[in-house]
Amino acid sequence: MTTPKGTASGKIETPFEIYTGFEILFKRWGARHWWPGDSQLEIVAGALLAQATNWQNARKAVSNLKEAGLLADTVDSFRKMCRIRKEKLEILLRPSGYYRQKAKRLKALMDFLGKELGSPPWEIPVADTKAWRNKLLGLNGLGPETVDSILLYGFNLPCFVIDAYTRRILARHGMCEEKTSYDELQEIFTKNLPERSELYNEYHALIVRLGKEYCRSNPSCDGCPLARGS
């Protein structure tokens, strides 16, 4: 293993331009077409179920919900989702891990969205993005990453998602510290990109693609496409 650009800790000391970074990744892997899902409700639920687990496990729980007829964007399906007993929901969510917490959180989220917006499909005006972000952050079990994922992928609103991969990649390129807050990391992207949900969507998906290949199993970051001069 060679470490041409990385240090012993795998840190690359050359920051990359935020928009250029997108262009490089997009050129390499193209559109990722996130978030996978047949309905808006599936995307919203999936964002919550993907918390602290791999997508494979989250997808199993999503499939269980679909098979139970709970994830269609229809009045009947949504009513069923809102009325399902917590114990039954827990069984369906088991594969995604933390299933008791997630059942409680999902019910609370569905109740809230139902009261505020009725049955899906839902729409939120772009002008209300910030207000809705704050509303959702007030719900139990919804932190910034989950809320931004819901708003970006479920509602096509311009909220840049910061996840573990994003933090790791910025840190390795010397662009943030361990303790840099979520909001500060988000600003690094939003201040350097046009405010467009499609762009945020693809960029985050590409970062996850990058993270899986160059951060997880490659601590020296060999060949990272974002390294200057690579």
Next chain:
DNA sequence: GACCAGGCACATC
């Protein structure tokens, strides 16, 4: 059997 994976809340200091 240990470790990790697209978080978050809560207790404690």
Next chain:
DNA sequence: GATGTGCATGGT
């Protein structure tokens, strides 16, 4: 406010 811990499954 910073840090530690609980929540849990499934793949490698």
